[in-house]
Amino acid sequence: MRRYVMFAAAVAPILVAAAVTVPGCGEEFENICAFLRDPNSCYATFHDDINDRCGAPGAGNGPKGSFATREKLDVCFLEGGGQVIFDPPLDIAAFPPTSVSFKRIDAQAQECGSFTYAGEFTYSVTINPCGEPENAGGAGGAGGSAMLPQCDDGSGNEGGGSDGGGGNAGNGGSGTGGSGGGSSAEVLSVHGGTVSITTPEGRDILDVSCADGTSHHFNRIDAAERECGGFDQLLPRAVLESSAGLQPPPKADLTDAEEVEKYAGFISFRVHYPPFDPQTDNEGIVKETPAAVVEYFNCLIPPAAPLCFNGEKDGLETDIDCGGTLCDRDCGDGQACVTPNDCTSRRCEVDPSTGFKTCQAAEGEGEGGAGGTGGAGGTGGAGGTGGTGGQ
Numbered sequence: 001m002r003r004y005v006m007f008a009a010a011v012a013p014i015l016v017a018a019a020v021t022v023p024g025c026g027e028e029f030e031n032i033c034a035f036l037r038d039p040n041s042c043y044a045t046f047h048d049d050i051n052d053r054c055g056a057p058g059a060g061n062g063p064k065g066s067f068a069t070r071e072k073l074d075v076c077f078l079e080g081g082g083q084v085i086f087d088p089p090l091d092i093a094a095f096p097p098t099s100v101s102f103k104r105i106d107a108q109a110q111e112c113g114s115f116t117y118a119g120e121f122t123y124s125v126t127i128n129p130c131g132e133p134e135n136a137g138g139a140g141g142a143g144g145s146a147m148l149p150q151c152d153d154g155s156g157n158e159g160g161g162s163d164g165g166g167g168n169a170g171n172g173g174s175g176t177g178g179s180g181g182g183s184s185a186e187v188l189s190v191h192g193g194t195v196s197i198t199t200p201e202g203r204d205i206l207d208v209s210c211a212d213g214t215s216h217h218f219n220r221i222d223a224a225e226r227e228c229g230g231f232d233q234l235l236p237r238a239v240l241e242s243s244a245g246l247q248p249p250p251k252a253d254l255t256d257a258e259e260v261e262k263y264a265g266f267i268s269f270r271v272h273y274p275p276f277d278p279q280t281d282n283e284g285i286v287k288e289t290p291a292a293v294v295e296y297f298n299c300l301i302p303p304a305a306p307l308c309f310n311g312e313k314d315g316l317e318t319d320i321d322c323g324g325t326l327c328d329r330d331c332g333d334g335q336a337c338v339t340p341n342d343c344t345s346r347r348c349e350v351d352p353s354t355g356f357k358t359c360q361a362a363e364g365e366g367e368g369g370a371g372g373t374g375g376a377g378g379t380g381g382a383g384g385t386g387g388t389g390g391q
Contacts, residue, residue, distance in 0.1 A: 032206070032218040033228035036235065037284030039274065042210030043236055046195050047273035047292065049211075050127040053151060053190050054104045054112040055296035059239075059270055062295030069302060070265075076299035081107025084297045090267065092301070095244040100269070104296060110149045113192075115296065117269065121199035121206055121220065123238040125271060127192040151190055197236045208236060230287030234274055242267040247314075248306040250326055265301035270294060318342045331359050 035041050056062050065078035074089035083105040090097055099118040106112045113127040130151040193211025199220065206218040223232040245265030253259050272291040279286045307314050308327035316324035319335040323342035330344040331337055336358055337348035343359035351358045 028217070029219040029222065030216050032220070032222045033225070033231060034284070035208075035216060035218065036223065036228070036231040036274075039278055039280060039285055041274065042212050042214050042216075043195060043208060044274035046193065046211050048276065049191050049193075050125075051190075052294045053127055053130070054106075055270075055294045057292065057294055059293050059295055060298070062268060062270065062298045064298050064300070066300040067302060070304060073301065076267075076297060078107075078297070082112075084299060092244055092265075095265070096242045097240070097267075100240060100267075102269075102297075108150070115269065117238055117240050119199065120237050120239065121197055121235075123271070124194060124196040126194040127190060129190055129192040131189040195236075197238070206235070231285070231289075233272075234285070234289065234291050235272070237272045239270050239272075240267070241269075243301075245301060245303050248303055250306050250308040250328065252303075252306045254303060254306070260303060261300075263303035265303070266299060267301065268298040269296050271296070333359050333361050335359050 035043075038044065063078045063080055063082070065076040065084065067073050067076055070092055072089065073092060074086055076084040076086075078084065085103045085105060087101055087103070090100070099116075101114075101116045103114045104112040111128055112130075113125065115123070115125055117123045128149070130149050191211075194209075195211055196207075196209040198207040198209075199205055204220045206220040208216040208218070210216075220235065222228060223235055243265045246263045248254060248259075248263045252263060254263070270293050272293055274285070275289055275292045278289050304310060308317065308321050308329060311320065313320045316326050318324050318337050319331045321327065322329045322331040322335060323337055331342050332344055335343075336356065337343050338357065340346045340348045342348055345359055345362040347360040347362060348357050349360045350356065351360075
C-alpha cells in the first residue's frame with residue numbers, strides 16, 4: 001500500500017532555514033528544532049523512500065549472520081542470504097572498533113547499499129536504487145519485468161521500497177503471477193541516494209547532507225534547549241555496538257550451539273530515522289515522538305579457543321597451554337614451571353643455563369653412557385710352509 005503523509009490545511013510552513021547567529025563567532029546555524037519537527041525534511045523523505053531496505057525495523061531485529069573465523073573478520077554471511085563485506089576488515093585485537101566501512105550485498109549478489117561509521121553523529125548511508133516487477137505480487141510473479149534490480153535485500157525482508165509499506169507488500173507472490181501481494185498497478189521502487197551526517201571532532205556542530213542535494217548546518221546543543229525538548233530523540237544518529245566475546249574456560253564445549261553463543265562476540269549497526277506518518281500538530285511532529293530505527297546487521301563473531309587449547313600462555317598457565325591451576329595438561333621437559341605439579345616429570349628445577357625454573361627429565365630417564373665396544377679378535381698365525389723334498 002502506498003503511504004502518504006497527510007497534513008491539515010492549517011499546518012503552517014516550517015522554516016527550517018531560519019538562521020541563528022552564535023554571539024562572538026559569526027557562525028550561523030539553522031533552526032534544528034524546526035528541522036526535527038518537519039515531517040518533510042530531507043532526512044525524513046530519505047527514510048520514507050528507502051524504508052528498511054538493506055536492513056530490518058527495530059533494534060535487535062537486523063539481518064543475522066556470522067563470520068567464518070575469528071581471525072579473519074572481513075565477510076559476515078547472513079542467514080537469510082547475502083553478505084556484509086567490511087573494508088578494511090575488522091581487527092579483533094582492536095575491539096571495540098571506533099570506525100567501520102561496509103557494503104551490504106543481497107542474496108542475488110547485488111550491492112544493496114554501503115555505509116560508513118566514525119561516530120554517533122558521523123556516518124553515511126548509501127542505498128542503491130531498486131524496483132519490483134510490474135503487475136506482480138511478489139518476487140516469484142510472472143506479471144512483468146523489473147526496471148531496476150529487485151528490492152530484495154536477502155534478509156527475508158523482501159521489498160523495503162517507498163511504496164511497499166516496509167517491504168511486506170510483495171511477499172504474497174507465487175510463480176503463477178503473485179496473487180495476494182502488493183498493488184497490481186504500481187512499481188514498488190527505491191530511488192536511493194546518500195545521506196551524510198558529520199560532526200567535527202570535539203565540536204557540537206551537526207552537518208547534514210541529503211540525497212536531494214541539500215545540506216544543513218546545525219548546532220546540536222540547540223536540540224536540548226527547552227523549546228526543542230522532546231525532539232532531541234529524533235536527531236540523526238547511528239549506533240555501532242560490538243563485543244569481542246568472553247574467553248571460554250578449558251572445559252567449554254564449543255561444538256554446542258548454546259556454549260558458542262555464550263562466549264561468542266558480535267557486531268551490529270543501526271540508524272535512527274524520523275518516523276513514518278507521525279502524529280503532527282500545527283507546528284509539525286508532536287513531542288516525544290520516538291525515532292524509527294533500522295538495524296542493518298547483527299553478526300556473530302566465533303568465540304576464542306578455550307584456555308589451555310589456544311596456543312597462547314594465558315592467565316595462570318606456566319607455559320603455553322600447560323601447567324598452573326586451570327589446565328589439566330602438564331608441561332613437558334624444558335617448559336616453564338612453578339611447582340613440580342606443573343610438570344609431567346614432577347621435577348621443576350632451575351635451569352643453570354638460564355636461571356629460570358623449567359621442567360626437568362625424571363630421574364633415571366637421563367641418557368645412559370655409550371656402551372663399551374668389544375675387544376678386537378686376535379688373528380690366527382700364518383701357516384708354515386712345507387719343506388722341500390730330498391733329491
